[in-house]
Amino acid sequence: MAETAVLSTGSAVAPSHRRRTWVPYALLLPGLLWLVVFFVLPMLTLGSQSLQEGNVDDGYAFTGNVAIYAEALGRYWPQMLRSLLYAGVATLLALLLGYPLAYFIAQKAGRWKNIVLVLVIAPFFTSFLIRTLAWRTILSDDWFVTQWARTLRVTDLLQWVGLTANDSLLSSKFAVIMGLTYNFLPFMILPLYASLERLDPRLLEAAGDLYASPRETFRRVTWPLSLPGVVAGTLLTFIPAAGDFINARLLGNTQTTMIGSVIDSQFLRVLDYPLAAALSFILLIVIVTMVAVYVRKAGTEELL
Amino acid sequence: MGEAGKGDLRLVALTKSFETFTAVHPLDLTIPQGSFFALLGPSGCGKTTTLRMIAGLEEPTGGRILIGDSDITATKAYQRNVNTVFQSYALFPHMTVFENVAFGLRRRGDKDFRAKSHEALELVQLGQVSSKKPTQLSGGMQQRVALARALVNRPDVLLLDEPLGALDLKLRRQMQIELKRIQQEVGLTFIHVTHDQEEAMTMADSIAVMNAGAIEQLGDPATLYEQPRSTFVANFLGQSNLLKATVNLGGTDGVVTVRSHDADLEVSRSHLPDGASEVWLGVRPEKLRLGESGGPNHLRGVVRDVSFTGVATQYIVEMPWGQELTVVQQNDGSARAGLAENVTVSWAAEHGFALDASQAADAGAELVEHG
Numbered sequence: 118m119a120e121t122a123v124l125s126t127g128s129a130v131a132p133s134h135r136r137r138t139w140v141p142y143a144l145l146l147p148g149l150l151w152l153v154v155f156f157v158l159p160m161l162t163l164g165s166q167s168l169q170e171g172n173v174d175d176g177y178a179f180t181g182n183v184a185i186y187a188e189a190l191g192r193y194w195p196q197m198l199r200s201l202l203y204a205g206v207a208t209l210l211a212l213l214l215g216y217p218l219a220y221f222i223a224q225k226a227g228r229w230k231n232i233v234l235v236l237v238i239a240p241f242f243t244s245f246l247i248r249t250l251a252w253r254t255i256l257s258d259d260w261f262v263t264q265w266a267r268t269l270r271v272t273d274l275l276q277w278v279g280l281t282a283n284d285s286l287l288s289s290k291f292a293v294i295m296g297l298t299y300n301f302l303p304f305m306i307l308p309l310y311a312s313l314e315r316l317d318p319r320l321l322e323a324a325g326d327l328y329a330s331p332r333e334t335f336r337r338v339t340w341p342l343s344l345p346g347v348v349a350g351t352l353l354t355f356i357p358a359a360g361d362f363i364n365a366r367l368l369g370n371t372q373t374t375m376i377g378s379v380i381d382s383q384f385l386r387v388l389d390y391p392l393a394a395a396l397s398f399i400l401l402i403v404i405v406t407m408v409a410v411y412v413r414k415a416g417t418e419e420l421l
Numbered sequence: 422m423g424e425a426g427k428g429d430l431r432l433v434a435l436t437k438s439f440e441t442f443t444a445v446h447p448l449d450l451t452i453p454q455g456s457f458f459a460l461l462g463p464s465g466c467g468k469t470t471t472l473r474m475i476a477g478l479e480e481p482t483g484g485r486i487l488i489g490d491s492d493i494t495a496t497k498a499y500q501r502n503v504n505t506v507f508q509s510y511a512l513f514p515h516m517t518v519f520e521n522v523a524f525g526l527r528r529r530g531d532k533d534f535r536a537k538s539h540e541a542l543e544l545v546q547l548g549q550v551s552s553k554k555p556t557q558l559s560g561g562m563q564q565r566v567a568l569a570r571a572l573v574n575r576p577d578v579l580l581l582d583e584p585l586g587a588l589d590l591k592l593r594r595q596m597q598i599e600l601k602r603i604q605q606e607v608g609l610t611f612i613h614v615t616h617d618q619e620e621a622m623t624m625a626d627s628i629a630v631m632n633a634g635a636i637e638q639l640g641d642p643a644t645l646y647e648q649p650r651s652t653f654v655a656n657f658l659g660q661s662n663l664l665k666a667t668v669n670l671g672g673t674d675g676v677v678t679v680r681s682h683d684a685d686l687e688v689s690r691s692h693l694p695d696g697a698s699e700v701w702l703g704v705r706p707e708k709l710r711l712g713e714s715g716g717p718n719h720l721r722g723v724v725r726d727v728s729f730t731g732v733a734t735q736y737i738v739e740m741p742w743g744q745e746l747t748v749v750q751q752n753d754g755s756a757r758a759g760l761a762e763n764v765t766v767s768w769a770a771e772h773g774f775a776l777d778a779s780q781a782a783d784a785g786a787e788l789v790e791h792g
Contacts, residue, residue: 317509317511319507319509319511320511320513320514322478322498322507322511323505323507323511323512323513324499324513324524325477325478325497325498325499326476326477326478326498326499326503326504326505326571327499327504327524327525327528327570327571327574328499328500328525328528328529328574329499329524329528330499331499333499333528334499337513337524338513341515342514342515
């Protein structure tokens with residue numbers, strides 16, 4: 118019976134296989150078109166823009182001015198470094214906050230699982246801008262958060278480590294990093310959840326059975342098996358956080374400007390399009406390079 | 422058994438209750454060091470819960486677990502010198518076969534983990550795949566990796582939780598023999614949990630038959646099979662013909678007669694529970710003979726079904742009172758019967774066993790899963 122089944126499918130597959138070879142490509146077409154129109158073309162425009170010279174009134178002309186890249190980097194490297202640093206710290210904080218939560222949802226929440234997951238996604242129902250503005254209220258001087266922080270001397274501690282300049286919480290490095298962490302936390306939790314959800318609890322039992330303490334079990338089994346989620350989560354948090362221009366503007370001060378804000382104001386206020394385009398490209402290249410090195414190091418090349 | 426040996430595993434009034442039911446009733450059991458012990462029972466009988474309590478994966482609600490003289494009841498799984506071969510194998514997918522096997526040794530800081538792990542892999546004949554990932558191996562090979570991973574630690578007790586359940590019949594037979602060979606070679610205490618009565622009888626030195634959270638009977642496979650003490654054991658371990666009977670007074674030292682459906686039948690006195698008057702008289706199908714050659718006990722009936730299975734032929738013989746007896750006769754050249762033929766079924770006194778008639782005749786019969 119098995120043999121005849123194999124034979125019949127075998128003979129049926131051959132001709133239809135040839136006929137259908139174009140189908141996968143046809144299915145790819147809409148996506149490819151989308152990428153060409155909304156990714157490749159803007160990139161080419163941006164690239165050519167960065168090599169133009171001129172001003173808004175007289176128009177821009179392509180001159181192949183590569184020196185703009187050196188100039189952009191020379192002028193804005195502090196903001197660039199700061200962006201990477203803030204994004205890095207926010208990513209780390211999101212990982213520390215998100216991992217236990219994702220583990221709880223995936224392994225322990227039981228029938229509460231869906232409710233907690235909805236709660237994680239709930240902030241997305243309001244706009245990013247509104248939520249960040251809300252943090253201005255929360256961290257404002259006359260609200261209880263700052264009052265309590267002052268009473269508990271948390272403000273002193275933050276000032277001492279250099280995250281705030283005075284005894285306010287708003288308009289500080291602290292507020293910017295906190296805002297970034299808050300805004301991108303769901304992007305950390307969801308991939309972590311997805312990989313921890315697949316973790317077979319029987320493997321943890323097996324590790325315990327084989328003399329691994331809970332700590333060793335986490336180190337040798339849970340963590341390595343959740344690495345794909347960690348890598349995906351950190352990338353999804355770090356990349357948008359590094360280019361973010363809302364948090365630094367709404368929650369920070371002139372000393373916390375991030376590269377996203379610089380690009381934003383160069384494009385929309387200073388109207389220096391070539392410089393803004395060059396900065397965008399530099400940010401892109403820096404992030405792609407860092408991501409490539411990171412993913413290689415994390416040993417999860419299959420993600421690339 | 423007397424005094425407990427040095428490495429014997431002892432369960433003392435071990436209990437596990439959940440909110441709504443008791444999975445394991447107070448259980449007392451001593452498993453001698455170096456034995457191959459089977460916990461046999463249908464699913465839900467508490468055998469796996471018992472195993473998990475020994476492993477430390479489930480906390481007992483009462484009682485104690487001892488290895489030799491040390492009480493391990495309160496210790497965590499990772500502190501116990503007990504290893505488990507899990508039903509699902511639970512191999513670490515991100516590690517190679519070698520790393521899986523070396524896991525336990527390395528956690529305990531054994532410097533010699535390399536040599537020992539390779540040796541264990543050789544023992545299960547997997548030396549050549551040590552650098553592969555578990556997912557690249559067949560089910561049978563994964564099973565052997567799981568075994569090596571537990572064995573290599575030389576635990577006081579090695580627990581096997583339905584380890585052959587996921588394998589096909591042929592591979593299972595092969596692994597049964599191999600497991601027994603390995604157990605004899607390493608001399609560790611093996612506790613094997615299974616619902617497969619044939620598997621338990623093939624491998625174990627002694628078997629505890631569990632039912633509804635308690636041990637029905639404990640003994641070596643032959644005793645359990647020849648002299649079951651309850652209808653549950655009689656039905657769960659192979660097939661039984663059970664005849665309702667009343668014990669006659671008197672009899673000789675060796676033999677008692679019982680009256681069943683107007684026939685006087687003999688049964689060894691030692692196979693009769695003390696003081697019983699109403700009994701089930703049980704006879705295994707292969708102990709029955711067609712014709713009168715089997716012994717002094719004779720019953721007459723009509724053949725209703727004949728199935729030829731190669732080494733033997735199975736007959737269903739209907740008794741005048743409607744009950745059907747199963748007779749399995751070796752195809753050794755003895756006389757064969759045909760359908761609807763009137764036959765005599767006979768057996769010897771020592772081949773019968775009597776069970777208290779207060780139990781249901783079919784207890785356990787519906788739970789048998791044929792592998």
